[in-house]
Amino acid sequence: xxxxxxxxxxxxxxxxxLAFRRWRKPAAKEGSTQRFAGGILAFERVQLITxxxxxxxxxxxxxxxxxxxxxxxxQGEGQLYRIKLRYAGPDTRIELRQQPLSPEEIEGLxxxxxxxxxxxxxxxxxxxxxxxAPDLAASFVKETLPFKAQVRRLKELGLTESLRIGYQLSPRxxxxxxxxxx
Numbered sequence: 001x002x003x004x005x006x007x008x009x010x011x012x013x014x015x016x017x018l019a020f021r022r023w024r025k026p027a028a029k030e031g032s033t034q035r036f037a038g039g040i041l042a043f044e045r046v047q048l049i050t051x052x053x054x055x056x057x058x059x060x061x062x063x064x065x066x067x068x069x070x071x072x073x074x075q076g077e078g079q080l081y082r083i084k085l086r087y088a089g090p091d092t093r094i095e096l097r098q099q100p101l102s103p104e105e106i107e108g109l110x111x112x113x114x115x116x117x118x119x120x121x122x123x124x125x126x127x128x129x130x131x132x133a134p135d136l137a138a139s140f141v142k143e144t145l146p147f148k149a150q151v152r153r154l155k156e157l158g159l160t161e162s163l164r165i166g167y168q169l170s171p172r173x174x175x176x177x178x179x180x181x182x
Contacts, residue, residue: 001028001083007063008038012087018061019085020054020070022078039091045084058082096158097170106179109157113180118150122169122177125151125160129168136166 001021003011010016021027028034028043035041051071059070074080101109113119124136137147151167154160159173169177 001034003036005037008036010063011036011041011085012038014087016061016063017085018058019083020049020058020062020074021081021083022074022076023081024078026081028081028083033088035091035093038087040088041085042088043083043085045082047082049080049082051080054082093155093158093161097161097172099158099172101172101175101179106176109159109176110180112157116150116153118154119180121147121150122154122159122173125167126169126174126177128166130163130166132166 001019003019007016026046028046030043030046033040033042051074054067054070056067059065059067062070064070064073113122120140121136124139125131128136133148133151134144137144140147151160154173155162157172158170159176160167161170
């Protein structure tokens, strides 16, 4: 689920605790979490509802000042779902990016990167920070979406971070490359 930037502060401070979406089938699962720019959200309840069931209080809890604004935003196809959510904490990858690697971690990551054939991707990101994902993918003769999936794996390990456009190595990723290229 994507959340507009105007809601990020409310998601973080707990004033936005609901979301409404139209889907063919639910894209959020009760008990699961999702990252957004401000941290991690937990999905506590996902339920099928009707437009008539939405209250003015629901609209405010979803970050809208009026029920009518929310109803206008919900026009379209698909079944209507009400998602109860809560801020579950900061994005743990942010802190991880700054943590130095131990020799054991370096060895483990070396093996993992070899299996994923990801070392050249880290090197390309170091050489071309901020380069668009489709351009980086093309340089490896890869489709963009599978390439982005590989970069997401590297992000999960705290080795890269997203920029407004493209990526850059994190301090942890730079340390790893330095060690592996010795």
